[in-house]
Amino acid sequence: MKAIIKKELSGYFRSPVGYVFCGVYIFFSAMYFNAVLSGGSSSDYPEIYYGMLNIILILLPVLTMRLFSEERKNKTDQVLLTSPVSIFSIVMGKFLSAFMVYGGCILFTLLYALVFSYFATPPWALIAGNMVGAAVFGAAFISVGMFISSLTESQIISAICTFAVATIFIILDVIPMITTNPLIVSVVQWVSFVGRYTPFTIGLLDFSSLIFFLSVTATFIFTTISVLERRRWS
């Protein structure tokens, strides 16, 4: 698994993908931070993370599109699948490498807290809650993107489909505003990624949301393993 993580991480930064992802993330998070600074209230601080949610949904497909599609297209999956490494290790290695790039960007936002501490006391509990929320939210979405990448040889199709799923997640939160059907509203609220993230923005470590995101992550990791396993048997 270590070899795969190392290879994937260097792969991100051997191509423009890693730089584009980190650059865009830092650019937008800095914009939100600037807005928080202009507002002058520490209670606005979570806006950085909350505002970044939609950006992440658009940005993460760039990170996940190549995970398996590129390997299949270049037939380099042969070297992975014929090596003495389990499919679980291959999938986890790829997942963790994408998560590390994303996690690095989240950690970068700690710099903003340090800058903020120059003017006022940063709301550490809120920051910690938001960082944990952003991490599990991203992990879940990376696993979805990785699963989609395992289904196709085309990176473009993989990115578009992941982006489409992201759009559905965003649209889902609009549904409760246009319907009063309690069943639909409760189902949407239950599966809404953004809705599930909201408790973290107020510094709450909501266990049901935490478990939801971790369950989604685990489900899609194991579905990806099943896809690769099934392809061998088909």
Next chain:
Amino acid sequence: MATIEVRGLCKWYGSINAVKDISFSVDEGEIVGFLGPNGAGKTTTMNIITGYISSSEGSVTIGGYNILEQPSRAKAQIGYLPENPPLYPDMTVDEYLSFIYELKGCLLPKEEHISEVCSLAGVEKVRRRLIKNLSKGYRQRVGIAQALVCSPPVLILDEPTVGLDPNQIVEIRSLIKKLGEKHTIILSTHILSEVQTVCDRVIVLSRGQLVADNTTKELHKSVSDGESLNVRIAGPERQIYDLLLSIDGVSKVQRRGEAEKGVFEFDIVTKLGKDVRRKVFNLMCAKNWAILQMKPSQLDLEDIFATLTV
């Protein structure tokens, strides 16, 4: 115990039976040629042996480990070069081989081992170059180098010389021959001369079935039902032909046309165990038709291949 043991291998793609009940074994140090026309099931069989895909039925054992029951141990015994070398174009040769070294969990001293592999595959000069900038020949060599990393006892090479120029083909073949001293090798190809040059044994596949498994010498014997004699005789073609055909023990005479001015070439196929050379000599002397050449001829591998895979 055989290094590679394949028993009753079948592979179905939906309703298409790509591999039909194939069984064979390869002993330590053997170089076995996998021969067959396109679509014969060579690559599918190799993919099953290496664990890239699973068989529908049957079993594969590498060095005593079943590829489905103990995949990690079985795969650790194999170095595989697929038809298209699985290379990462944005890596340098060194980075790529280091990745393979780590992927295989190799315990040999890293620097020395990678240098040794590079020297064996002849890629020392391009170690620091990006793979995407390498020629087809060098990419093929890097593919072979990755198969050699961790010094696996079994090498499976799927068409290793495809797309190479004649000089590179000769180099790769001599490399494979050299590797055969330390490794058990299965080599897939449809270049027949390659099999003749490199392999100790040939396994011929046709339409997913194993149609022959023998040394090239034995294959010649099994396919031809008699001996063959090639002669060049100066004289009237038609009369020579009739006279040759009339000899007791001759089952077939094939005209090869005029080899030189007034000299005609024939292939005489005799019944098994019949030596007609003296009779041919005496008859031609009696007619005063000079024999300019007489040599035993064998069916070449192309003929055998055509006979087996029709």
